[in-house]
Amino acid sequence: MIVQRLREIQNRHGYLPDAELHTLARETGVPLYRIEEVSTFFPAFRPERDRPADLEVRVCRDYTCHLRGAADLLDPTKGLPRLERELAAALAKATGHGPCRVAVSGVSCLGRCDRAPAVWVERHRPPMGEHEHAWVYAGLTPDELEQVLREVATGGRPEPHWDAAHEPPSNAPYAEVVPDAPRAAGWEIDPYARDGRPRDYAAVRRVVESLTAGRPPVPPRGLPAKELDGWVDANYRPLAEMRASGLLGMGGAGAPAYGKWLDVWQQAGPEKYVVVNGDESEPGTFKDRELLLRTPHLIVEGLIVACLITGATAGYVYIRHEYPEQIAAVRAEIARAEALGACGEDVFGTGRPLPLAVFESPGGYICGEQSALLEAMEDRRAQPRNRPPELGANGLRDKPTAVNNVETIAWAPFIQLRGGAGYAGGGWRVPGRPDLGFGGRRLFSVSGDVRRPGVYEVPVGLPLGDLLGRPEYCGGVVGGPLKAVAPSGPSCGLLPARLPVDAKFREQVDDRVKRIGERSAADAAFARWFVDAHLPPGAADLDVLALPLDLTFFRNLQGLIRLPVEPMLGAGLAVYAGAADALDHAVNFTEFYRNESCGKCVPCRLGSQKLVQIGTDLLRRRADGTGPDLPGLVKDITATLQQTSICGLGYVAPIPLATALAYFTSDVNIQRGNHG
Numbered sequence: 001m002i003v004q005r006l007r008e009i010q011n012r013h014g015y016l017p018d019a020e021l022h023t024l025a026r027e028t029g030v031p032l033y034r035i036e037e038v039s040t041f042f043p044a045f046r047p048e049r050d051r052p053a054d055l056e057v058r059v060c061r062d063y064t065c066h067l068r069g070a071a072d073l074l075d076p077t078k079g080l081p082r083l084e085r086e087l088a089a090a091l092a093k094a095t096g097h098g099p100c101r102v103a104v105s106g107v108s109c110l111g112r113c114d115r116a117p118a119v120w121v122e123r124h125r126p127p128m129g130e131h132e133h134a135w136v137y138a139g140l141t142p143d144e145l146e147q148v149l150r151e152v153a154t155g156g157r158p159e160p161h162w163d164a165a166h167e168p169p170s171n172a173p174y175a176e177v178v179p180d181a182p183r184a185a186g187w188e189i190d191p192y193a194r195d196g197r198p199r200d201y202a203a204v205r206r207v208v209e210s211l212t213a214g215r216p217p218v219p220p221r222g223l224p225a226k227e228l229d230g231w232v233d234a235n236y237r238p239l240a241e242m243r244a245s246g247l248l249g250m251g252g253a254g255a256p257a258y259g260k261w262l263d264v265w266q267q268a269g270p271e272k273y274v275v276v277n278g279d280e281s282e283p284g285t286f287k288d289r290e291l292l293l294r295t296p297h298l299i300v301e302g303l304i305v306a307c308l309i310t311g312a313t314a315g316y317v318y319i320r321h322e323y324p325e326q327i328a329a330v331r332a333e334i335a336r337a338e339a340l341g342a343c344g345e346d347v348f349g350t351g352r353p354l355p356l357a358v359f360e361s362p363g364g365y366i367c368g369e370q371s372a373l374l375e376a377m378e379d380r381r382a383q384p385r386n387r388p389p390e391l392g393a394n395g396l397r398d399k400p401t402a403v404n405n406v407e408t409i410a411w412a413p414f415i416q417l418r419g420g421a422g423y424a425g426g427g428w429r430v431p432g433r434p435d436l437g438f439g440g441r442r443l444f445s446v447s448g449d450v451r452r453p454g455v456y457e458v459p460v461g462l463p464l465g466d467l468l469g470r471p472e473y474c475g476g477v478v479g480g481p482l483k484a485v486a487p488s489g490p491s492c493g494l495l496p497a498r499l500p501v502d503a504k505f506r507e508q509v510d511d512r513v514k515r516i517g518e519r520s521a522a523d524a525a526f527a528r529w530f531v532d533a534h535l536p537p538g539a540a541d542l543d544v545l546a547l548p549l550d551l552t553f554f555r556n557l558q559g560l561i562r563l564p565v566e567p568m569l570g571a572g573l574a575v576y577a578g579a580a581d582a583l584d585h586a587v588n589f590t591e592f593y594r595n596e597s598c599g600k601c602v603p604c605r606l607g608s609q610k611l612v613q614i615g616t617d618l619l620r621r622r623a624d625g626t627g628p629d630l631p632g633l634v635k636d637i638t639a640t641l642q643q644t645s646i647c648g649l650g651y652v653a654p655i656p657l658a659t660a661l662a663y664f665t666s667d668v669n670i671q672r673g674n675h676g
Ligand code: SF4
Pocket: 366, 383, 384, 596, 597, 598, 599, 600, 601, 602, 604, 605, 645, 646, 647, 648, 649, 650, 651
């Protein structure tokens, strides 16, 4: 476990001292060059030759922090860097240890986008307290931040803004059931809080009752794939409930959870794994932060349920290192579950052992890609794998592995206790048309220009306008009229308040709806209703607030109205109002992908930098007319990246700029008229 040892050394010293690396090599028998190879991949690991400053201040430069002035905070002349010398002198005086260094720099999303801007502070002289390796400060004005840094530099410890003390707005319609429980209790995802009953691992007990000696049944040999679902329905209740739920993966790709579990269950062999992906590094996404912190019992119970159903022999919860409270909460819950007998040496008297553990991520957005995450767990650079083989057969340590998002796993106890139909029945329905609608519930994190940025559990398919506007959710857009929405972190770029519709759309709508119907009659019926309700004949555009928050609908939308850029739906939504500058934000999104590219594919490594250059040139051209005008290149780079990239990062990297060029021409061209 080199990566975990490196993480522990980094947390203890703030960097990786050479002596510690030599000791690690000696103790593990792993050559030093291998340790170097791994440690130098992760930017959060700092070698001794690149020791951090005595006081490191890292300002999140992404997404809503950018919207809330991160660029100004990082400006060398008017932002925090101008304080470096003053703070260094104060630190040297306070410690009496000679000259000190202070460094202010940018960092990728810290997962506190609802409290932007977020700042990560490490003080290496004098060291921070025991069990502390960093402090987070979030949602402060520039003056307040300066004050905090002055206090830190003079040896103080201004109270950090950790997550436990900053419960975000959330919808809690059932909070009165358990008035003293944390706000997350209101979410239906937590059947214990909802019913006011003890967290006694009832879902695990329920699954155990369906198994013999804690083991899943073995499907008949040679059963044709198309008959397998029927066999599961008739013979394997816990897995059949997952199928009936229709639960989709909540990490972005939306693969059915049932399918992943089915794949692993079918694999024979002495070792199989389930890994919960809590890397959550997509800017604007912080729902898993809240689930891990406030409902760790759901994560641990869901993981046990998944292991029992698939026959996995061990389970892991992989959590980003910037979430220390969440890591502690899940570790404590695993210990509680072991004490209850729900995991550990013997799951509820079945004689079946089931070890669970937390893996603290070495850091980096690419670790959220499921195969890259497994690479990191195997002590390698976190670079996505070429697939096939798929992870269901060749995952962690080349063994069958299901990798599920935190929220996907957290729904498993609900589904086992209330039934798959109980989950599927929770979706949004068209008022007055119970035959039209969606299945299930899910969480969204919303940040940016709304009254109440926070984490909301909603019926799948709820119109975007309801989530942003209704008082029990975000409470409305602030800072001017809605200008744009980023519905999938930076991956889908920006959608304008009104989406332009292809003029020929009406002539082809029947064919397009028919094509959707080849996959799903229910989706086609909804698409037809949606067109009639929101796109009357002659409509030139579509109100973005009418879009239902359903992954499949977003996918179908491209086929339905032929948008210039493919829309996507993720779990992190950002809202931009008033005079927000779409081109500036699109360039900021592009910089994020450039910064986080793992460099494995040449087109992504070079193309993402080229995109940033084009975006920067467009900004310059707009400002003073001097930059080259190369938006046509974006199309070529998009095609290349989307055809050649190994993972989704390369696929989505060009999209932000493409949406700015397609939808926000006035922001791109502001000065073009003046400069020719
Ligand atoms: S597409 Fe980019 S991030 Fe993904 S594997 Fe290739 S280089 Fe790495």
